[in-house]
Amino acid sequence: MKVEGSEVDRRLEKFKRAAKRAGFKLTHQRLEISREVASSLEHPDADAIFRAVQRRMPTVALDTVYRTLRMLDELGLVTTLGTRRESARFDANLGHHHHYICVRCGMARDFESSAFNALRIPAAAKSFGSVVATHVEIRGICGRCETKFARQSTPRKPNRPRGRHRRKT
Amino acid sequence: MKVEGSEVDRRLEKFKRAAKRAGFKLTHQRLEISREVASSLEHPDADAIFRAVQRRMPTVALDTVYRTLRMLDELGLVTTLGTRRESARFDANLGHHHHYICVRCGMARDFESSAFNALRIPAAAKSFGSVVATHVEIRGICGRCETKFARQSTPRKPNRPRGRHRRKT
DNA sequence: CTGACTGCAAACCCTTTGCAGACCG
DNA sequence: CGGTCTGCAAAGGGTTTGCAGTCAG
Numbered sequence: 365m366k367v368e369g370s371e372v373d374r375r376l377e378k379f380k381r382a383a384k385r386a387g388f389k390l391t392h393q394r395l396e397i398s399r400e401v402a403s404s405l406e407h408p409d410a411d412a413i414f415r416a417v418q419r420r421m422p423t424v425a426l427d428t429v430y431r432t433l434r435m436l437d438e439l440g441l442v443t444t445l446g447t448r449r450e451s452a453r454f455d456a457n458l459g460h461h462h463h464y465i466c467v468r469c470g471m472a473r474d475f476e477s478s479a480f481n482a483l484r485i486p487a488a489a490k491s492f493g494s495v496v497a498t499h500v501e502i503r504g505i506c507g508r509c510e511t512k513f514a515r516q517s518t519p520r521k522p523n524r525p526r527g528r529h530r531r532k533t
Numbered sequence: 534m535k536v537e538g539s540e541v542d543r544r545l546e547k548f549k550r551a552a553k554r555a556g557f558k559l560t561h562q563r564l565e566i567s568r569e570v571a572s573s574l575e576h577p578d579a580d581a582i583f584r585a586v587q588r589r590m591p592t593v594a595l596d597t598v599y600r601t602l603r604m605l606d607e608l609g610l611v612t613t614l615g616t617r618r619e620s621a622r623f624d625a626n627l628g629h630h631h632h633y634i635c636v637r638c639g640m641a642r643d644f645e646s647s648a649f650n651a652l653r654i655p656a657a658a659k660s661f662g663s664v665v666a667t668h669v670e671i672r673g674i675c676g677r678c679e680t681k682f683a684r685q686s687t688p689r690k691p692n693r694p695r696g697r698h699r700r701k702t
Numbered sequence: 703c704t705g706a707c708t709g710c711a712a713a714c715c716c717t718t719t720g721c722a723g724a725c726c727g
Numbered sequence: 728c729g730g731t732c733t734g735c736a737a738a739g740g741g742t743t744t745g746c747a748g749t750c751a752g
Contacts, residue, residue, distance in 0.1 A: 367625075375625055389706060389751050402625045407641040409620035410742080425709045430742060433623055445622040445632065445641055451578035451716060453614040454602055456536075456544055456571045463614070464661040472576045472614060475657040485671060488644040492633040493675035500669050502654060506662035558726050558731060579717080594734045599717060620741060707750075714743070724733070 367403045375402035375441075382439050396421050397432040398441075407445050462499055466506035536572045544571035544610075551608050565590050566601040567610075576614050631668055635675035 367375075379398045380390060388394070396417045401408070408416070414429040436442045450470065460481050461474040480500045489495070535541075548567045549559060557563070565586045570577070577585070583598040605611045619639065629650050630643045649669045658664070 387706095391707065391751070393708070401623055404625070405642065407622040407624050409622045411620060413623070423709080427710085427743075428708060431707085433621075434743090436625075437623075441627075442623045442625050443627070445624055451580060452602075453576040453578045454570055454582070454606075454611045455576050455614055456573070456611050458610075458612070462658070464658045466662060467665060471661075473574065473661050475655060475661075477655040477657065479653070479655070483649070483669065486644060486646040486648070488646065489631070489633045489671050492640075492642050492644075493635060493673050493677075493679055495671055495673040496636060497673075498669060498671045500652065500667060502658050502664055502667045504662050504664040504666075508662075510662055556731095560726070560732065562733070592734080595716095596718075596735085597733060600732085603718090704750100704752100706752100708748085710746090710748105712744085712746105714741100716739100716741090718739070719737085721735090721737105722733105723735105724731100726731080727729100 365405045367405055372399065372403040379436070379441055382441055383435070386439060388435060392421065393417075393424055393428050394432050394435070396424070397429055398436065401433070401436065401442055460497075462501070464502045464504065464506075466509055467503050468505050468509035471506045471508070534574045536574055541568065541572040548605065548610055551610055552604070555608060557604060561590065562586075562593055562597050563601050563604070565593070566598055567605065570602070570605065570611055629666075631670070633671045633673065633675075635678055636672050637674050637678035640675045640677070 366372075376395075376399055379402065380395075383390060383394065397413060400413050400416050404413075404416075406412075410426070410429050410433055413433070414424070414426045417424050417429065433442070437444065453472065455474070457474050459476070461476050462480050464473045464475055465471070477500070480498075483498055483500075485495055485498065536544075545564075545568055548571065549564075552559060552563070566582060569582050569585050573582075573585075575581075579595070579598050579602055582602070583593070583595045586593050586598065602611070606613065622641065624643070626643050628645070630645050631649050632641055633644055634641045646669070649667075652667055652669075654664055654667065
């Protein structure tokens with residue numbers, strides 16, 4: 365299953381413009397990887413993209429795929445599914461609830477809403493299969509980050525919480 | 534910020550009952566780790582739980598925390614935040630859209646819904662900070678999995694997609 | 703041409719696993 | 728006491744990084 369051709373082209377053009385504007389070179393690898401991402405409906409992971417691109421460009425390396433995806437992500441040209449990639453986080457609240465997530469610091473909090481609990485599932489979603497649960501995720505900038513970074517411009521992406529979890533070594 | 538004491542106790546009792554019923558021994562470590570998870574509102578990750586428990590029980594090891602969390606997860610006593618832990622997945626669809634995710638195989642698909650786009654944010658959520666985006670995640674079992682596993686009982690948890698992404702080695 | 707980019711390999715982080723001793727029931 | 732569980736250390740899987748050669752502009 366693929367994204368319609370004209371839409372792929374539109375996305376690719378946007379990619380090219382944004383990359384050029386940001387001073388990135390338009391290498392073959394980047395174009396092929398971008399095309400693959402732009403044309404997939406399946407929310408592929410880096411390895412899937414790697415394998416697909418490799419078919420057309422056998423010398424490409426997995427880390428180039430990662431680097432390109434990161435570039436696209438930082439330019440705001442793709443998003444990543446689910447909460448940002450970090451360690452798994454646990455939730456002992458088993459009631460039906462929803463989440464507020466700060467895109468800056470990753471802070472997550474539960475909240476309840478009977479309106480959200482009662483959401484009617486659109487037919488488009490039902491067509492994929494049965495429904496077990498629905499859950500609303502609200503992303504924003506939490507109060508603490510808002511005051512802390514008041515004068516920085518809003519970033520496209522949360523600052524990566526890389527290396528936040530120190531180990532005692 | 535902590536969960537109210539009586540609620541913590543209630544959760545802990547539930548944990549104990551479930552663990553005992555499933556034939557797990559109630560060791561000090563498991564109880565302390567469970568208590569920590571049950572009393573946190575912050576959706577901690579394994580390392581945060583480890584550090585907290587370590588204060589009261591300096592000999593505890595990080596892997597025991599992981600093992601206990603996995604136990605709680607498998608007993609259905611906690612959930613994990615966001616999509617299941619696996620590799621990062623990318624999405625080139627930048628329009629406002631929502632996701633259907635199969636809890637069996639991890640399949641993810643976009644769908645659109647103007648009703649979902651128009652959701653009114655509850656005050657409870659606004660109190661955490663500003664809102665950038667809201668996104669509905671519908672979890673279910675996709676058509677393919679439904680036919681494939683028609684006679685298996687519904688699992689509490691998706692089958693871990695561990696090692697699904699083969700490398701060519 | 704020249705700095706940015708790639709491929710390679712090694713490092714890193716989070717998580718899991720094999721093993722021998724410790725402890726619950 | 729016996730089998731489960733813990734702590735330790737090492738392995739695993741995904742992702743990132745340092746380096747030297749390569750290529751876009």
